[in-house]
Amino acid sequence: MSDDDLHAGPHGFWTRYVWSQDHKVIAIQYGLTAIAIGLVALVLSNLMRLQLGFPGAFAFIDPASYYQYVTMHGMIMVVYLLTALFLGGFGNYLIPLMVGARDMVFPFLNMLSYWIYLLAVLVLVASFFVPGGPTGAGWTLYPPQAILPGTPGTEWGIVLMLVSLVIFIVAATMGGLNYVTTVLQARTHGMTLLRMPLTVWGIFVASILALFAFPALFVSGVMMLCDKLLGTSFFMPAIVSMGQPLAHAGGSPVLFQHLFWFFGHPEVYIVALPAFGIISDLISTHARKNIFGYRMMVWAIVAIGGLSFVVWAHHMYVSGMNPYFGYFFATTTLIIAVPTAIKVYNWTLTLWRGDIHLTVPMLFAIGFISTFVIGGLTGLFLGNVSVDIPLSDTYFVVAHFHMVMGVSPVLAVFGGLYHWYPKITGRLLDERLGKLHFWVTFLGTYAIYMPMHYLGFLGMPRRYYAYEGYEFIPASAQDLNAFITVAALVVGVVQLVFLFNLAWSLRHGRHAGANPWGATTLEWQTPDTPPRHGNWGAALPEVHRWAYDYSVPGAARDFIPQNVPQEAGVGAEGPAWEGHA
Amino acid sequence: MTLLDALTAKPWLPQPPHPGRDAPRAPAANVGLRMLLGVIAMLFALFAVALLVRARLPDWQALPCPGRRRCG
């Protein structure tokens, strides 16, 4: 049984579940930590909504706490939840399994990456308990405001935030190196680049973006720490703050914004590309049909990844930067819409002439298309420099980015969890609770965000603690805000159903078997479910076909797994494959 | 197979029996190190750009020289 020992991995509880170097355990650690901190962000969002819907009714939400909630909510959701969950969670779990590797190529680094991520989360959480509380500078942390009095948390909060981000970047870099190298070097025999499932493509390109975009945040964070702690003036011009002249002089706040958004825009795609990949695979699997235009989908992911580095200043149209930049960035931004639109078309065309099983993962996947379309389309307003100017910094922006990088990726996360939970645990999540979760979340987010666009047209600015006494805002807007708050609370509460489902199904869920969805990709072909340490037993799988052999004409079943040899799958030599209408 | 070929193949068509099997791969550590060097290069490049932008603003002071000697 030496072979079995080899792949059974370490035995003790601590080495097996805590100091584990198994990518699957690390993925679960990443996932649970991200979900835990994400819950904090969810609670914060509901607190903000309480204030906006029922201003003043909750005395403990004063302006300082409101701005702290906004900041922590935004930063946690974007960085500590979604980035960590997609790359550290899904990436870790799926990459080795999907490309047919036994583990990440650097397992020790992988373990280190998680523990450093946990440290970053703890430092972030610590900022809730220091004097002055967490920073309230907005998730964009714009100086000079972020480090000057007049903003909450300028003593400790901002320092802890920046330190936490720097730590996070170290963790993300360790992880990213692993994911990229594993995809490049550890694919099993026959797994060519274009035989990889789109999930791997999305996470792969997103990891590259993370590797090259996070340094910009690192640089701006370190420089701001210098300004704050050492009195340098990278971002600080001469300032009179609350009547006091400061020692700073000559720095440029706009420089910070360039650095921040050089990170910040690719960050949007670090969250979006894995979601694109996951959605593609869910749609293909549950529609029992190959993904339409696979190559175009891959090229689009690569093109979007590349372009995402040259659009950053579309966040800065009203920042006081050189106005001529506007032409360039509006053009690049609208160009990026073309590959993005192609992705949407190809998802819908995959459904067309499919055999659509409306399973819970599929519901979330189709919900994703719908919400992503809105978020993408409203991006065309905000990317188009002159159209952006009346709308920037209004609720239109809040609605836009929540649809495109809040709701949509979260729907992809949920879809992915319902889809892969059976592989992770051996049991299916409960379907009825899943449907309840889907319907309330999907319809609820529409109720929250669709009307918000119109508050933006009206001109209501974002990041406002209260709107009392503004004459241009009709009283009815307050009723709308109350409605939105109620919807947000309902959506918040229904996430508890999901958490309950995660825990309950662990023991009581239906047994899934190895491949409950009839999927082609390698992770469903493991000898054990859940896969053991080393994933593949004695021999690595060998790949003979692409990831999307669904409903192949002439084949007996409506899917042929990637590791089934050509000769065994029917129609292998069939010229008819290209002769579609 | 060049990268371009690899990215333009039609993967749903039957491929040569074991594509990529015989192509020797560089050790993973090698590739990982290259990526890391890329990331570090990016970091330095961004620090350099930020410093250069900052140094073009009017009040920039060159580092004072240690001791009395003139530098450069």
Next chain:
Amino acid sequence: MALAIALVVIVVATVVFHFASPWWFTPIASNWGLLDDTILITLAITGAVFVAVNLFIAVAIVRFRHRAGHRAAFEPENRRLEGRLTLLTTAGIVAMLAPGLYVYSQMIAAPADAAQVEVLGQQWQWRFRFAGTDGRLGRTDVRHVSADNPFGLNADDPHGRDDVLVASPELHLPLDRPVTLLLRSHDVLHNFYVPQFRVKMDLVPGLVSRFWLTPTRAGRFEILCAELCGLAHYNMRGHVVVEDEAAFRAWLAAQPTFAAVR
């Protein structure tokens, strides 16, 4: 099935909401009606795509939902269709980008006869400065700021002496006269935002940003801050009063000059 119905209901509800919504553009009071037009063009194009995609999905769900014996087609790609869709998308993008950039070129080219007014932001109030009889604004520097010189004017600059200083957060502007607003901040970022004017711009400490407009409707409008600037960001109020030339002149004449307040 339920999902198909839900998607159709969402489309219908959205369209109904759009036309029935009492929440819509705040009535405009500047020359930038073109901005509303570009928003409407964009809304028409994107709205059509929104309706089309959602309905397409709904139809696909109804027609191709799983039934016993039903099998999906095998269709790796269709270059023709993909090419056409790409072209169509590109055309739509151009139809939005071209008017957008055209309007933008106007926004960043102030007419030669535009008057200049300075807007000064500080946590959390607005101040304004007009050039005096010499028609030129005096030089300023943050280092000169003090309790009796909140604008930071350089006392040695003769152009500054006759500058008209408005220390209260109420700005008057003459009707139908183009004006360039020069924006300055002493502390953090702010953003001068009057919803009825449509245009807005950040105030950035250390530099002077600007935008221009022509007020086209008399009235009293609110000034808001649209860039997070700390605790009272939501309460950084001001007003701009647009009135005819004579009333404006009278108001301006009643404001003190720098020489007078020193």
